Amino acid sequence: MTVQTAQVLFLAIAGAMFVVWAVATRFAFSRLYPSRREGENYDPAAELDPELVRGEVELTGDRETLSRKIAERLAAATGIAGASFLRITSRTAERVAFERIPGATTERAGPAFVSGEVTLVPDGPRVRARYSLSLHRFARTMRLVTYLVCFVYGGLFVIGVPALVWLFVVHNEDERVRWQVFQTAQMIHGVWPPFLIGYLNDRLRRAAGAFLETLLSNLAHTC
Numbered sequence: 001m002t003v004q005t006a007q008v009l010f011l012a013i014a015g016a017m018f019v020v021w022a023v024a025t026r027f028a029f030s031r032l033y034p035s036r037r038e039g040e041n042y043d044p045a046a047e048l049d050p051e052l053v054r055g056e057v058e059l060t061g062d063r064e065t066l067s068r069k070i071a072e073r074l075a076a077a078t079g080i081a082g083a084s085f086l087r088i089t090s091r092t093a094e095r096v097a098f099e100r101i102p103g104a105t106t107e108r109a110g111p112a113f114v115s116g117e118v119t120l121v122p123d124g125p126r127v128r129a130r131y132s133l134s135l136h137r138f139a140r141t142m143r144l145v146t147y148l149v150c151f152v153y154g155g156l157f158v159i160g161v162p163a164l165v166w167l168f169v170v171h172n173e174d175e176r177v178r179w180q181v182f183q184t185a186q187m188i189h190g191v192w193p194p195f196l197i198g199y200l201n202d203r204l205r206r207a208a209g210a211f212l213e214t215l216l217s218n219l220a221h222t223c
Contacts, residue, residue, distance in 0.1 A: 001179050
């Protein structure tokens with residue numbers, strides 16, 4: 001294999017790897033923000049906050065009763081060893097505010113939030129329970145991890161590894177070494193971590209909303 005042929009093959013492989021990395025990076029950063037589905041019912045005109053998860057559930061009943069039942073269900077939510085991991089900070093007929101107990105742990109990924117509130121808004125015969133969950137610790141951690149994986153690790157891998165291959169394989173005087181340029185296709189396997197980070201961030205964010213939506217939706221079937 002000539003040096004020119006090795007160069008063409010290498011550039012094709014490195015180009016494909018760069019495209020995959022760019023797509024993965026875009027995906028990871030897009031998942032740092034809540035999806036439009038999470039925010040559209042709560043307030044379509046509001047700017048989506050990366051540190052909040054919002055949603056809305058329609059309920060039936062008077063606000064005082066619903067507020068009390070919501071507070072009871074939240075206070076009864078348990079984590080590891082059956083201990084409660086949430087406490088109510090304030091409750092009125094219009095609003096229930098709560099926060100995670102410091103140090104409390106849970107086996108579920110859903111409660112990644114540190115605090116939240118449920119606002120009860122009358123809407124004819126029904127009540128709209130609008131919730132807002134603060135994920136600021138989780139969101140900031142995921143933002144840092146995303147930057148590190150996409151730009152620090154990704155930059156070193158996408159630029160550093162190809163540079164070494166270019167110097168020591170493509171331009172090697174030994175033709176048998178130059179044939180190893182095909183092995184550089186294995187580098188594509190090293191650019192998948194941003195996809196994983198994006199997926200985990202999206203899954204945990206959605207799980208936080210699902211935790212509260214499930215709790216609110218089940219109120220009609222509890223005492």
